[in-house]
Amino acid sequence: MRYISTRGQAPVLSFSEAMMTGLARDGGLYVPESVPVMTQADIAALAGLPYEEVAFRVMWPFLGDTFSKDEFRGLIAKAYAGFGHAARAPLVQLGPNHFLLELFHGPTLAFKDFAMQLIGQMMQAALAKSGERITIVGATSGDTGSAAMEAFRGLSNVDLFILYPHGRVSEVQRRQMTTPAEANVRAIAMDGDFDDCQARVKDMFNDLAFRDEVRLAGVNSINWARILSQVVYYFSSAVSLGAPQREVSFTVPTGNFGDIFAGYIARAMGLPIAQLVIATNQNDILDRALRSGEYRTDGVKPSISPSMDIQVSSNFERVLFDAYGRDGAAVSALMAELRGGGFNISQGALEMLRDTFASGRCSEAETQATIRSAFADTGEVLCPHSAVGVKVAEGHLGTVPMITLATAHPAKFPDAVEAAMGTRPGLPDRMADLFDRPERVTRMPNDLAALQAHIREGIAN
Numbered sequence: 001m002r003y004i005s006t007r008g009q010a011p012v013l014s015f016s017e018a019m020m021t022g023l024a025r026d027g028g029l030y031v032p033e034s035v036p037v038m039t040q041a042d043i044a045a046l047a048g049l050p051y052e053e054v055a056f057r058v059m060w061p062f063l064g065d066t067f068s069k070d071e072f073r074g075l076i077a078k079a080y081a082g083f084g085h086a087a088r089a090p091l092v093q094l095g096p097n098h099f100l101l102e103l104f105h106g107p108t109l110a111f112k113d114f115a116m117q118l119i120g121q122m123m124q125a126a127l128a129k130s131g132e133r134i135t136i137v138g139a140t141s142g143d144t145g146s147a148a149m150e151a152f153r154g155l156s157n158v159d160l161f162i163l164y165p166h167g168r169v170s171e172v173q174r175r176q177m178t179t180p181a182e183a184n185v186r187a188i189a190m191d192g193d194f195d196d197c198q199a200r201v202k203d204m205f206n207d208l209a210f211r212d213e214v215r216l217a218g219v220n221s222i223n224w225a226r227i228l229s230q231v232v233y234y235f236s237s238a239v240s241l242g243a244p245q246r247e248v249s250f251t252v253p254t255g256n257f258g259d260i261f262a263g264y265i266a267r268a269m270g271l272p273i274a275q276l277v278i279a280t281n282q283n284d285i286l287d288r289a290l291r292s293g294e295y296r297t298d299g300v301k302p303s304i305s306p307s308m309d310i311q312v313s314s315n316f317e318r319v320l321f322d323a324y325g326r327d328g329a330a331v332s333a334l335m336a337e338l339r340g341g342g343f344n345i346s347q348g349a350l351e352m353l354r355d356t357f358a359s360g361r362c363s364e365a366e367t368q369a370t371i372r373s374a375f376a377d378t379g380e381v382l383c384p385h386s387a388v389g390v391k392v393a394e395g396h397l398g399t400v401p402m403i404t405l406a407t408a409h410p411a412k413f414p415d416a417v418e419a420a421m422g423t424r425p426g427l428p429d430r431m432a433d434l435f436d437r438p439e440r441v442t443r444m445p446n447d448l449a450a451l452q453a454h455i456r457e458g459i460a461n
């Protein structure tokens with residue numbers, strides 16, 4: 001299996017190289033040269049298997065010769081051993097044809113743990129073989145950073161730096177990033193918003209000399225290995241509702257377009273997905289783009305679902321690549337236009353996108369009302385991101401079972417949940433002491449040179 005860049009100018013890489021590289025050297029994102037297809041019989045055979053075995057069968061065809069089968073099974077087992085639910089990604093029923101996929105039973109209570117725990121294990125195993133050491137720098141709107149800290153702390157071949165927008169993450173998210181005591185993981189509170197953090201990380205990757213000097217690697221949702229890890233729960237949940245004999249639909253609360261792109265890959269692999277619905281909060285660039293054909297940024301409006309407060313949806317580039325017939329030069333031109341504020345999607349590409357995705361937007365008031373009504377009707381306490389998904393899904397229900405992805409545990413966003421429904425969700429017992437642990441964080445300006453100096457100094461110690 002070979003991986004190519006969406007901008008067509010970077011080296012073709014193997015799975016492990018693409019995992020270590022993150023952002024391609026031409027600024028593009030790696031995608032598989034072709035998507036392996038599972039037959040209906042292969043998919044039917046997943047029924048009743050443990051999550052870990054589904055993960056093995058879904059991901060194995062993408063891996064090439066990076067690991068032996070036994071090694072890969074061992075890494076998957078380690079990755080998910082710390083989850084607080086034996087099913088890993090359990091389904092609960094919200095209504096006659098509406099199901100919630102709870103992706104928040106991992107160590108940091110958000111779906112990011114599915115990918116991050118596994119990529120931590122895979123990177124460590126690959127580096128242990130080659131004896132190399134790498135520096136991972138990531139930007140986060142909150143959940144990626146905490147998941148990365150948890151996945152990489154104490155790993156001997158990795159230095160991790162996480163940039164989060166100062167003052168714009170929830171207290172639980174911040175504490176999950178600032179309380180790990182291991183010296184190889186460090187939190188940076190940067191002045192600016194998430195897009196600024198993401199832009200500085202991209203700048204570091206595009207500074208090829210710095211990139212080589214510190215052996216920079218990325219674990220943001222642009223990393224192909226993360227997307228791949230997320231494909232698994234589309235299969236596990238669909239099969240438990242009767243796929244492949246029966247179609248299912250998915251609604252996905254979306255920010256950087258990583259999680260929903262995993263659903264797009266699941267469908268390309270043969271999973272019978274009827275609707276794939278993009279759910280956005282008031283930062284609705286994706287919903288607007290699908291309706292109007294114009295992909296245009298207009299500044300981030302902070303919301304009560306902060307992990308989706310994003311204007312530049314990085315992984316959207318991957319689907320644009322397919323929508324433009326895998327023409328890297330066309331994608332490069334669009335991304336250059338985006339730096340000036342936006343672009344118009346061509347008619348052909350727009351038709352492809354509209355055939356592939358549905359979309360909807362959920363206002364702040366609707367998010368709150370949905371938290372209240374879901375609790376009143378079903379007893380399920382939703383985090384604000386999951387509530388955005390549930391609200392948008394309600395507009396797309398029909399005869400096909402709808403699975404809405406619940407992306408975080410409500411206790412990760414206690415203020416928003418309490419404001420909506422009057423009671424404060426408690427942390428699971430296993431992290432009840434989070435508020436007592438000492439914090440460790442460096443406040444920094446939105447300044448590339450200062451950040452690079454801080455990283456150089458950090459890895460020298």
Ligand SMILES: *Cc1c(COP(=O)(O)O)cnc(C)c1O
Nearest residue numbers: 143255256257258259307407408
């Ligand atoms: C990251 C995140 C999202 C958005 O996921 P993308 O893959 O960036 O679209 C939604 N909800 C929560 C809780 C998240 O942490």
